[in-house]
Amino acid sequence: MKTAIIYRSHHGTTEKVANLISDALGNGNTHLFNLKTDKNPDLSGYDRVIIGGSIHAGNVQSKVKEFCNNNMLTLLEKPLGLFLSCMEEQKAQEQFDRAYPELLRRHARSCKLTGGEFNFDRMNFIEKMLIRKISGISSSVSKIDREKISELVGEMSA
Numbered sequence: 001m002k003t004a005i006i007y008r009s010h011h012g013t014t015e016k017v018a019n020l021i022s023d024a025l026g027n028g029n030t031h032l033f034n035l036k037t038d039k040n041p042d043l044s045g046y047d048r049v050i051i052g053g054s055i056h057a058g059n060v061q062s063k064v065k066e067f068c069n070n071n072m073l074t075l076l077e078k079p080l081g082l083f084l085s086c087m088e089e090q091k092a093q094e095q096f097d098r099a100y101p102e103l104l105r106r107h108a109r110s111c112k113l114t115g116g117e118f119n120f121d122r123m124n125f126i127e128k129m130l131i132r133k134i135s136g137i138s139s140s141v142s143k144i145d146r147e148k149i150s151e152l153v154g155e156m157s158a
């Protein structure tokens with residue numbers, strides 16, 4: 001079964017999660033597409049699709065939204081997984097619901113909040129200041145949820 005994993009990542013968390021999913025599914029039949037460089041991946045050769053993005057200032061990357069909207073009909077024809085990286089646990093579900101269109105969320109075989117990270121080494125000065133002010137955190141922290149990743153892999157393989 002050929003799988004396309006499509007993602008956008010600012011500081012590397014979603015890319016890390018996409019790679020963990022790819023490793024768990026078996027790399028031979030999995031292709032990773034970074035929407036930063038692969039603007040509009042062709043899904044025709046893939047049996048199933050997994051999409052991931054991350055939240056900044058409440059919203060998922062516009063490239064993720066555009067990809068979902070531009071490929072809606074194709075995505076509705078294939079087994080679909082959706083995941084999201086974010087750090088505000090209380091707002092996570094609401095952010096997820098805003099990130100992905102309702103039609104795709106209803107169709108998806110698996111929808112997972114896979115945790116997040118604050119990666120200070122990759123933030124610019126303003127981002128560091130913002131995160132310190134909003135969260136009180138001032139050094140890198142990883143809260144990637146490996147259990148949710150396993151659940152997604154299991155549900156996509158079922």
Ligand SMILES: Cc1cc2nc3c(=O)[nH]c(=O)nc-3n(C[C@H](O)[C@H](O)[C@H](O)COP(=O)(O)O)c2cc1C
Nearest residue numbers: 009010011012013014054057058086087088116117
């Ligand atoms: C500038 C900035 C703003 C963020 N805003 C939010 C937010 O509004 N809600 C949230 O849950 N997480 C927020 N986060 C946390 C990110 O979602 C988290 O760092 C995630 O792991 C980023 O994934 P990425 O490296 O794949 O882009 C923010 C992080 C940064 C650096």
